[in-house]
Amino acid sequence: MDPFDQKHFTTVDYVIFAGLLAASAGIGVFHALTGGRQRTTQEFLMADRSMGCIPVSLSLIASFQSAVAIIGVPAEIYTNGTQYWFMGFAYILGLLIPAYIFVPLLYRLRLSSAYQYLELRFSRAVRICGTLTFIFQMVVYMGVCVYTPAFALNAVTGFELWGAVLATGLVCTLYTTLGGLKAVIWTDVFQMLVMFAGQLAVVVVGVHQAGGVSEVWRKALEGNRIASLDLNPDPTERHTFWTLGVGGIFLMLSLYGVNQAQVQRYLSSRTEKEAVRSCFMVFPSLQLTLALSCVMGLVMFACYCGEDHSHKLGTFKRDAMVIYFVMDMLQELPGLPGLFIACLFSAALSTISSAFNSLATVTMEDLIKPHFPSMTESRATLLSKALAMSYGILCLAMAYLTHLMGDSVLLVALKIFGIVGGPVLGLFCLGMFFPCANSTGALVGWGAGLVLTFWIGIGSIITKTSSTSLLPSGCIPILPVNATAAAATTATLQAAFSNVTKSRPSALKRMYSLSYMWYSAFSCFSVITVGLIVSFLTGPMKEEDVMPGTIYPLLENMLSFLPKRLKKKLCCMNPLGQTSPVRQPTQHKDGKGPTFAAEDGEKEGFLPETHTTFVERETSV
Ligand SMILES: CC(C)(CO)[C@@H](O)C(=O)NCCC(=O)O
Numbered sequence: 268m269d270p271f272d273q274k275h276f277t278t279v280d281y282v283i284f285a286g287l288l289a290a291s292a293g294i295g296v297f298h299a300l301t302g303g304r305q306r307t308t309q310e311f312l313m314a315d316r317s318m319g320c321i322p323v324s325l326s327l328i329a330s331f332q333s334a335v336a337i338i339g340v341p342a343e344i345y346t347n348g349t350q351y352w353f354m355g356f357a358y359i360l361g362l363l364i365p366a367y368i369f370v371p372l373l374y375r376l377r378l379s380s381a382y383q384y385l386e387l388r389f390s391r392a393v394r395i396c397g398t399l400t401f402i403f404q405m406v407v408y409m410g411v412c413v414y415t416p417a418f419a420l421n422a423v424t425g426f427e428l429w430g431a432v433l434a435t436g437l438v439c440t441l442y443t444t445l446g447g448l449k450a451v452i453w454t455d456v457f458q459m460l461v462m463f464a465g466q467l468a469v470v471v472v473g474v475h476q477a478g479g480v481s482e483v484w485r486k487a488l489e490g491n492r493i494a495s496l497d498l499n500p501d502p503t504e505r506h507t508f509w510t511l512g513v514g515g516i517f518l519m520l521s522l523y524g525v526n527q528a529q530v531q532r533y534l535s536s537r538t539e540k541e542a543v544r545s546c547f548m549v550f551p552s553l554q555l556t557l558a559l560s561c562v563m564g565l566v567m568f569a570c571y572c573g574e575d576h577s578h579k580l581g582t583f584k585r586d587a588m589v590i591y592f593v594m595d596m597l598q599e600l601p602g603l604p605g606l607f608i609a610c611l612f613s614a615a616l617s618t619i620s621s622a623f624n625s626l627a628t629v630t631m632e633d634l635i636k637p638h639f640p641s642m643t644e645s646r647a648t649l650l651s652k653a654l655a656m657s658y659g660i661l662c663l664a665m666a667y668l669t670h671l672m673g674d675s676v677l678l679v680a681l682k683i684f685g686i687v688g689g690p691v692l693g694l695f696c697l698g699m700f701f702p703c704a705n706s707t708g709a710l711v712g713w714g715a716g717l718v719l720t721f722w723i724g725i726g727s728i729i730t731k732t733s734s735t736s737l738l739p740s741g742c743i744p745i746l747p748v749n750a751t752a753a754a755a756t757t758a759t760l761q762a763a764f765s766n767v768t769k770s771r772p773s774a775l776k777r778m779y780s781l782s783y784m785w786y787s788a789f790s791c792f793s794v795i796t797v798g799l800i801v802s803f804l805t806g807p808m809k810e811e812d813v814m815p816g817t818i819y820p821l822l823e824n825m826l827s828f829l830p831k832r833l834k835k836k837l838c839c840m841n842p843l844g845q846t847s848p849v850r851q852p853t854q855h856k857d858g859k860g861p862t863f864a865a866e867d868g869e870k871e872g873f874l875p876e877t878h879t880t881f882v883e884r885e886t887s888v
C-alpha cells in the first residue's frame with residue numbers, strides 16, 4: 268500500500284464532515300417544528316407553495332449536481348481534454364426553453380405532480396407511464412449518487428464504504444421525512460454553498476501548487492488538453508460541439524423542463540414570476556460549477572501530466588484520480604480534505620433528498636391518491652412520510668448495484684438521464700406542441716422510444732463500442748490504458764453478444780455507438796414521430812377535446828407566415844378567434860386538481876400572445 272493514503276484525514280476534517288451531517292439534520296428538525304409542522308401534504312410535498320426564487324434556484328442546481336459531476340467532470344477533462352466544457356452552450360436553450368414554455372404552462376395548471384399534466388392532456392394511462400418511468404429513473408440514479416461520495420471517503424480514509432452509504436442514506440431520510448420539501452430546499456441551499464466552497468478551495472490551492480495560472484495553461488496546451496470547437500457531424504463521436512451543445516439541450520430539457528424533482532420546485536414557488544426567475548438564475552451558477560470542475564481537471568493535469576495514480580488508492584476507477592489529487596495537494600492544509608469530502612457529501616445529500624421527496628410525491632399523487640379520493644389529510648401526510656422513508660431504504664439497495672458497475676459514474680448517470688428521461692420529455696413535447704396527438708399515440712410512442720433507447724444503451728454497454736479514445740499523457744511516455752474492472756465484468760456478456768453482432772456487424776455496431784449525449788434527443792424524437800404517426804392512424808385528437816391550457820402553439824407560431832387554411836391542415840386546429848375572456852385553471856378548494864374559472868388577470872403573461880388567445884378560443888367552445 269502506498270504510504271500516502273489513510274493518514275491525512277485529521278480530527279478537523281472529521282469535525283467539518285460531521286458538522287455537515289449535523290447541520291443538515293438540524294434544518295430538517297427545524298422545519299418539522301416550525302410553520303405548519305408538516306401536518307399537511309401541501310406543506311410536506313409542496314412547501315406550502317410559498318418559496319422565493321433564490322432558494323428555489325439553488326435547489327434546482329443542487330438536485331442534479333451530485334458528487335458524480337463533481338469528481339466525474341474533472342476526471343473527464345483530465346483524460347480527454349476540455350471538449351466537455353462545450354456543454355455550457357446547452358445550458359442557454361436548455362434553461363430558456365423551460366423558463367418560457369414548460370414552467371409557465373405547468374405552473375398555471377396548478378399541479379402537484381408533473382405527470383398530472385399527462386392525464387389532463389391525454390389520459391390516466393399516459394400519466395401512469397410517465398410516473399413509472401420517472402420512478403425507475405430516480406431510483407437507479409440515486410444509487411449512483413449515494414455510492415460515489417462513500418467510495419471517495421473510503422479511498423481517502425479507509426472509512427467503511429457501506430458505513431458511509433448507510434450514514435448518508437439515514438441522515439438524508441431523516442431530514443427529508445421530518446422536514447418535508449421546505450427542509451429539502453433549505454438544506455440544498457446550505458449544501459450548495461458547501462459545494463461551491465469545496466470546489467473553489469481545491470481549485471485555488473491546486474493552481475497555487477501547480478505554479479500559477481499561466482503554468483497550468485501552458486502544460487494543458489502542451490498536453491493537448493485544450494480542445495477547440497469540434498464541428499464533426501458524426502453522431503457516434505462521443506463529444507463534439509453538436510453532441511454536447513445540441514444533444515445536451517435535450518438532456519437539460521428532460522431535467523429542467525419535465526423532471527418531477529424540478530417541476531415540484533417551480534410549483535412550490537410563491538408566484539409564476541418567481542418560478543420563472545428561479546429558472547433563469549440557475550444559468551450563472553451552473554456555468555460557475557461547470558467552470559470550476561473543468562479548471563480542476565486542468566489543474567490536475569498540470570500536476571500529473573495525465574498519469575493515472577488511482578491504483579494507489581486501491582481502485583481502478585478513473586474517477587478516483589480526483590480524490591488522489593485532492594489528498595495529495597491538500598494534505599498540508601488541515602480541514603481542506605474534510606471540506607472537499609463535505610462538498611462531495613453535500614452534493615450527494617442534496618440530490619438524494621430531492622429524489623426521496625419527489626418520489627414520495629409522485630407515488631402519493633399519481634399512484635395512491637387517485638384510488639383513495641376520500642383519504643384524510645393526516646393519513647395522506649403520514650403515508651407520504653412513510654413513502655419518503657421507504658425510498659430512502661430502497662436507495663441503499665441501489666447503491667449496491669452501482670458498486671457492481673465498472674463504468675465512469677458520470678457516464679452512467681448521463682446515460683440513465685438519456686435512456687429513461689428522454690422518452691418522458693418526448694411525452695410532454697408531444698402533448699404540448701402537437702394538439703392532434705392522442706392518447707394511443709402517446710402510449711405507443713412512449714413504448715417505442717423506451718425500447719429503442721434501451722436497446723441502444725444496453726447494446727453500447729455490452730459491445731463497448733462508444734469510442735473512448737483516450738488522449739495520451741502529456742509529459743511522460745504513453746502508458747497502456749489500465750484494464751478497467753468494467754472490462755472484466757462485461758467480458759462474459761460481450762462473449763454472449765458477439766454472436767449477435769458478428770452476423771450483422773456494421774449497421775448494429777454503428778447504432779450502438781451513437782454518442783450517449785444524443786440519447787435524450789433521439790428518444791424524444793422517436794416518441795414524437797411514432798406518437799404522431801399512430802395518432803393520425805387512430806384518428807387525431809380534435810381541437811375541442813384538448814383540455815385548455817395544456818397546449819403551447821409551437822407549430823402555429825412557427826408557421827405564422829402560412830395562409831390560415833394551410834395552417835389549419837398542418838396544425839389540426841382552427842385559426843384563432845378572440846371571443847371570451849381568458850380562463851385559467853385555478854386550484855380546487857380541496858387542492859385536488861385544476862378547475863377552470865375566469866381569471867382575475869393577476870398573472871403576468873410569459874407565454875407569447877398567441878398562447879393566450881389560443882386559450883381564449885379553446886375555452887369559448
Ligand atoms: C446535469 C448537468 C449537466 C446540469 O445540471 C450536470 O449537473 C451533470 O453533468 N450532472 C451529472 C449527474 C450528477 O452530477 O449526478
Ligand code: NA
Pocket residue numbers: 328329330331332333334613614615616617618619
Ligand atoms: Na446534489
